[in-house]
Amino acid sequence: xxxxxxxxxxxxxxxxxxxxxxxxxxxxxxxxxxxxxxxxxxxxxxxxxxxxxxxxxxxxxxxxxxxxxxxxxxxxxxxxxxxxxxxxxxxxxxxxxxxxxxxxxxxxxxxxxxxxxxxxxxxxxxxxxxxxxxxxxxxxxxxxxxxxxxxxxxxxxxxxxxxxxxxxxxxxxxxxxxxxxxxxxxxxxxxxxxxxxxxxxxxxxxxxxxxxxxxxxxxxxxxxxxxxxxxxxxxxxxxxxxxxxxxxxxxxxxxxxxxxxxxxxxxxxxxxxxxxxxxxxxxxxxxxxxxxxxxxxxxxxxxxxxxxxxxxxxxxxxxxxxxxxxxxxxxxxxxxxxxxxxxxxxxxxxxxxxxxxxxxxxxxxxxxxxxxxxxxxxxxxxxxxxxxxxxxxxxxxxxxxxxxxxxxxxxxxxxxxxxxxxxxxxxxxxxxxxxxxxxxxxxxxxxxxxxx
DNA sequence: TCTGGGGTCCTAGGACCC
DNA sequence: TCTGGGGTCCTAGGACCC
Numbered sequence: 001x002x003x004x005x006x007x008x009x010x011x012x013x014x015x016x017x018x019x020x021x022x023x024x025x026x027x028x029x030x031x032x033x034x035x036x037x038x039x040x041x042x043x044x045x046x047x048x049x050x051x052x053x054x055x056x057x058x059x060x061x062x063x064x065x066x067x068x069x070x071x072x073x074x075x076x077x078x079x080x081x082x083x084x085x086x087x088x089x090x091x092x093x094x095x096x097x098x099x100x101x102x103x104x105x106x107x108x109x110x111x112x113x114x115x116x117x118x119x120x121x122x123x124x125x126x127x128x129x130x131x132x133x134x135x136x137x138x139x140x141x142x143x144x145x146x147x148x149x150x151x152x153x154x155x156x157x158x159x160x161x162x163x164x165x166x167x168x169x170x171x172x173x174x175x176x177x178x179x180x181x182x183x184x185x186x187x188x189x190x191x192x193x194x195x196x197x198x199x200x201x202x203x204x205x206x207x208x209x210x211x212x213x214x215x216x217x218x219x220x221x222x223x224x225x226x227x228x229x230x231x232x233x234x235x236x237x238x239x240x241x242x243x244x245x246x247x248x249x250x251x252x253x254x255x256x257x258x259x260x261x262x263x264x265x266x267x268x269x270x271x272x273x274x275x276x277x278x279x280x281x282x283x284x285x286x287x288x289x290x291x292x293x294x295x296x297x298x299x300x301x302x303x304x305x306x307x308x309x310x311x312x313x314x315x316x317x318x319x320x321x322x323x324x325x326x327x328x329x330x331x332x333x334x335x336x337x338x339x340x341x342x343x344x345x346x347x348x349x350x351x352x353x354x355x356x357x358x359x360x361x362x363x364x365x366x367x368x369x370x371x372x373x374x375x376x377x378x379x380x381x382x383x384x385x386x387x388x389x390x391x392x393x394x395x396x397x398x399x400x401x402x403x404x405x406x407x408x409x410x411x412x413x414x415x416x417x418x419x420x421x422x423x424x425x426x427x428x429x430x431x432x433x434x435x436x437x438x439x440x441x442x443x444x445x446x447x448x449x450x451x452x
Numbered sequence: 453t454c455t456g457g458g459g460t461c462c463t464a465g466g467a468c469c470c
Numbered sequence: 471t472c473t474g475g476g477g478t479c480c481t482a483g484g485a486c487c488c
Contacts, residue, residue: 015488035456042456044488057488060454103459103488189461191486224462225485248460255456290480300455304482340457 001235002150004119005169008109008128009147009155010135012088013164015105017047018142019084020074031055031071033064040255040337044076048164087138095131100241108152110241121169124148128167150175151237157186175235180207187232194221209233246346247286251294252276253340259298260336267324273341274320281343287312288343291322295330296338303330312347319343 012018016034021027031050035043041061053068061073085104092099098110109131116123128146135144147158149170157179158168170178183205185195197220203209209217210233218226231237252273260266270293281287292306305326313319323341 038456039453040456042454044456058455061456062454106488189486193485222463249458251458253457292481302483306481308480338456342458 001154001175001237002112003172004112005121005124005148005150005172006111006119007149007152007155007241008111008124008131009152009159010088010092010107010109010131011145011147011159011163012085012105012135013143013145014045014047014051015085015142016045016076016081017050019077019080020072021047022140022142023080027072031068032074033061033068033071034074034076035061035064036255037061037073037075038257040257046071084139084142088135088142088144091131091134091138094134095127098241098243100243100245108155108241111148121171125167125169128169132165132167151235152239152241153188153232153237154179154235156188157182160186179233179235180205180210182206184209187229189225189228194225197221206233246348247284248346249342249344250277250280250284250286250288250346251292251340251342252280253294253338253342255296255338256336260339261333263332266327266332266336266339269339270323270327270341271320273339274323275316277341277343278314278316278319281314281346286346286348287314288347289313289345290343291319291326292342292344293323293326294338294340294342295327295332295336297332298335298337300337302338305330308345312345313343 032047046055096114143165214230
């Protein structure tokens with residue numbers, strides 16, 4: 001917690017719906033619901049006119065239609081939201097270099113970096129009003145709610161207190177008085193499951209939370225969350241505003257109007273999704289080692305299966321093969337309502353960079369000869385199959401080879417075998433890592449069926 | 453024919469290594 | 471022929487956020 005109220009949190013009001021009303025004047029003043037419009041859709045954003053009828057985010061669109069049949073139901077135009085968001089973020093970055101976007105419609109701004117003459121309440125209030133006016137101007141009339149306080153935690157709570165189109169500055173020294181009477185659910189990270197656990201322990205308000213020992217909180221909700229709650233209940237929060245947070249994963253998923261039962265169709269879907277993930281990875285200059293599929297069964301049971309490669313990839317065929325192989329191992333006979341593919345373990349370098357760094361000599365430069373024991377850490381360049389991703393220091397090789405994969409492992413030795421997504425692994429062969437035969441090895445590809 | 457899509461973070465168990 | 475402790479990586483699931 002800082003001595004001054006110098007953390008600002010900005011939240012655009014009913015953002016997606018507000019963009020639609022801005023761009024389509026006939027929708028202004030009327031209930032607008034943005035979200036999935038199909039039979040299994042949910043509400044993403046409801047305009048304030050729709051909220052009057054009890055329509056809320058995350059509600060099924062079916063229920064929203066029952067509550068407010070005359071609303072306009074729109075599936076959303078994310079390009080418009082992205083470009084509008086970019087204008088808002090530009091306004092914020094113009095005020096302070098330290099801006100942390102949380103989503104398209106939310107961001108923290110560190111006012112201690114804004115170059116203000118001081119951080120008194122009157123000064124930051126004037127800046128906040130200026131920001132709100134500039135956001136309105138830059139976006140063609142969108143309103144924002146702003147909170148300013150001595151920490152991220154309190155700034156976020158403050159921006160929620162006077163929605164929509166509100167501004168709340170929590171004066172330093174008054175934080176606990178404001179916080180104590182509030183319900184624990186105002187604390188970010190406290191959702192339905194945590195509310196229920198705390199309720200059973202007789203805890204409803206922040207004031208009651210403050211009376212629980214740290215050990216007891218850890219027992220109730222786990223180590224990380226328990227320690228976090230113990231601090232937040234005392235308004236203790238020193239988390240810095242962080243610009244440029246790195247992407248950790250990229251994923252694509254889809255829920256289908258009717259449960260899927262056809263394995264071939266599912267296979268085709270994850271192949272397409274893998275392609276979309278790869279495209280987005282490439283457009284961001286990213287690649288990742290772990291491929292995950294997500295499968296939601298007919299009964300809403302959700303399964304994740306993942307597999308980690310020895311080196312990052314952004315190759316659609318590699319991601320698709322792995323995703324299909326993971327799908328093969330699941331029993332989907334009861335029907336599948338959702339399928340998804342994701343890549344995590346991201347690096348901002350890709351295979352080619354790794355390769356370039358390890359050298360491309362035709363003859364691996366190794367200090368060992370054939371009759372010396374293999375070194376613990378092989379120093380020669382990796383095997384050079386097409387798209388190979390093995391390099392010195394790595395203990396597994398993974399490479400694309402013709403119509404299948406080569407897998408192998410070892411320290412000083414490399415064990416290789418050939419497989420495709422559709423066939424079991426072929427015979428195993430072992431080479432010393434510096435054996436030139438490794439370079440010449442070819443899979444028994446003629447025996448392998450072609451990939452679909 | 454309840455229950456999206458894109459994310460982040462945490463927990464827990466097992467494998468493996470030293 | 472008994473039995474460690476710590477650290478890291480991987481996998482699976484769950485809570486939560488917008």
